[in-house]
Amino acid sequence: MRIRHIEIRNFRGIKSLSWRVKGDFCCVIGPGDTCKTTILTALDYALSPRTSLSFEDSDFFNQDVRQDIVIQVTLTDWDETQLDIRKFFQESKFAQYKCGLDATGPLAEPQEGGTVAVSVSLRVDGSLEPKWFVVKGRDEGEVTERKPLYATDRNALGLSRLDTYSDYHFTWGRNTILTRLSADNEGNLGAVLSGLAREMRQGDISGHESITECQGVADTVKQESSDAGVKLTALSPKIDIQRQSMTAGALSLHEDNVPMRNKGSGTKKLVAAAMQMKLHGGKNISLIDEIEVGLEPHRIRGLIVRLRNTGQQIFTTTHSPVVIRELDVVKDELYVCRRDAAGIVSLDSLAVVPNIQGPVRNNAEAFLGSKIIACEGPTEIGCLRAYDRYRFEGGSIPVWSLATSYFNADSGGQIKVVCPKLHALGYRTAAFCDNDAQDQISDAEVARLRAAAIHVCQWEAGNSTEGQLFHDLPWTHIPDLLAIIADNHRTLDHATIIDCVIKEPRVITQNLGTDPTAWPESPLLRGVLGELAHKRSWIKSIGYAATVFYFALPLIPDTSAIKSRLGLLWDWVQHE
């Protein structure tokens, strides 16, 4: 099945959420405390076949138990040739509870030629007793046509959570993936295990018929894991003697004599995902909170590619640019999550912004915060990094703790295009650009950005960033600056710098000499230095610029354009 609409009311930090899900690989990003994980938990609670779920007052939004928790999930695209789906949609079950779905959410009936869906609602009132229903249309309580949905029925929905809770899935416990894969075994395992419990020894259990079937499943898991890049020696079901109760959950998957639950978190995630892919022929739904946890970048990429190819629908969250770079924004794989002060949570696919894929790949980090400063290039980013460090040392809060990221727009011309897009996605956006090319970004265009609530930090007219630096730094520090530039640059040496300055046509007649401390201050020479630095890329990398500005910032007067304008930008970061 595929989840196509999610509505959540009064659950934990979410007052309300209505999410029209378009893609099959849905990765949710957004600043901390926007309830990303709560969304996954809500899906897990509503759809997974767990039998016991205990709610507390604190699960209610604002602890207000008078407002029912409602988690309503609408699904489509099931495979009606699958036996468990056919059983689910029999007249005696939910054949008469198929509903419709449009952009606004579930409808009581399918529309002609429209989508046929099924909508599951989990409702919890002040009694804290969760109740599951299949409902026709938006769950408005008693007035909505509904039918109770039991845990065994929810099995057919095929949802599993594969993150922190995945240890349990390595056992043949109630409704685990392994148990569901061993569906033919129903009922036998309990009896076998209670018998075995009496012996309680690590005897050879492989002779039992049910165990043999579990071994078959274990072999399949091994093969799938191997395909997923996890090489395991031999997987077999064994009595987990550390477990207290001898229920079916005591039978768990072992590699040689090591229980799978003792494996690394990344390996466990991959193996659990591999198992889940076998369920329902792969037509199912997986929830993975923080998909990157425990996985190296190459394993992340491998997992994402495999998950995409299995035909299952994935809901995941991430804080990793590696994950973001792998995603296809155009296919609605990336959603930004926002939560306002009233607890209204919204999710927007990045695909709503045209041509956003490139910026996302190139600036994956930027999308993980709530504020973005779009910079003209690496020099500007380096400048900001240095300023951040300078302010931090002066007692200011650093930008990273304020969920602010830098975005490399790559040119002034791109800034004016990119900033409105980022703003449209709900990011608070600032532009940081130099001011030496009206053809790239004109004064009128800057005014337009400002009018669209985008903060613009720009140098004085005609100045590139390098130009502004050589303009604002007190003259006595210029020789040190040149030395630091040369020290840091990989290919440029001090003599080359000096040489190209003194030979510059506009100052060649001054016969400056090779000792910069002897150079006389003049606006012309400052201008020439700035221009050369800019054109010859003296500080055109994040690292060069950061080092140079870190040196220069304490020396530049507070009244200078650099410091006053960066100061305003920082005010925006810290206060708005």
Next chain:
Amino acid sequence: MSEQVYEAIARSSSGFVESPAGCGKTEAIVRTVGTYCSDPQLILTHTHAGVDALRQRFRKYQVPTSRYHVDTIAGWAWSWVRKYPFNAGYDGPGDVPGWNDVYDSMSALLERDFVKQGILNSYAGVIVDEYQDCTVPMHKLMVQLKCLLPCRVLGDDLQGIFGFRDDPLISWTDMRGAFGNDLGTLETPHRWINAGNESLGRWLLRERTAFRQSREPDYGSATVHRARVQYGNLGAELLRLTEEKEGRICIIGPKARRLNSAVETVLVKRAYRILEPNDLTVLRDLIVVLVDGTDAEKADAAIKFFFDSHGGLSPDTNAFISNILKGEGSRPRLVDRRALFDAHRQGATPILLAELLDYVASRTAVSCKLTESVSALKCILEEHIGSGANLKTLYAEEIAKRKYRTRSSVFRCVGSTLLVKGLEFDHAVILRDPNWQQSWGNYRDLYVALSRGAKSATLIDLAA
């Protein structure tokens, strides 16, 4: 022979089985499903009594419930239509359905893939019982269902009877045309063999041609008792005729009207129950007026209800009931009447009706003839007075609640062929007057009536 028919039903994707009365139709369905079908079958019939009989038989043979679902055609269609009125194009009422619209709407729903799929997920085949009772819209629906699933039908054209106001039934020729294969005929009269009266069963099978051709059968070799009775003596004669008989008895009267009130009262006093149609027509007529009528109409409808439902009311009681319901008349002398009179001066209110029912019940000389309508009215009024709920809604709920209360256990009863068809008795007593084809029914009704009694059938021709 029968086993071959069962197997043919199970194997066929379309076909019909000719099933005369008492020849083991219920048995055929249950055995077919229990023995020859491995996947679940949808069993459709027409009446709740039929549903009940099938379910009991399935239970008797311990057929797993996962293998069958028994419902009325109406109930099954309505279960879908009420869930999808928009897709079905159904704009009738949601509480008391307009049945013909429901069948047409269900036909429309069968065009929808999601509905087809739900049905395909649920059943591997359909078996329709009592096909002769299908109306044209029902038949259309079944023909459509046949495109989706194997559809086999059982029935008997001779039992295809309907009321004077009812919709016409499907012609047997159309049925044969639609379902093609003749899967065989059930021709062992189990009902009479089991009752030790095989000759009556055989005679009914032999004379089917006569009934079908609308001519009087040849009673020469029959074990049908015949008698001629004067109208005036009817009550006494009926008592005399049935006194000796043991077991379950039904007296079958005209369809168009009820028996003479005095005769009914005599029978009710001898523990006969007067059968009422499922919708409790007398009650329904009252409820409709109570909700929609003027005060005067309400009073008239209530008065009519009391006179229809109770026998043995004295002229004095009649007058009191009329007066108090109309809010007229002078203060009565009798204490209990005076109490009612003092408490109720607003005409036919629900509270008055409820109290009048109690009052009438307390009169020993009065017998309740329409026990079903009266008990349903009591329940409805009680709920209405308590909760203020709409009377029509309560009526619909009450009818729905009662629909599975089977009549098959009724011991002695009076009713028309329409009300007794599908029921089985030890003795059937059939009353027809000289103009019986106008008021009573036709030769098919006669066949249905004569085939109700397993031990005996008595045909009384009435004379003026």
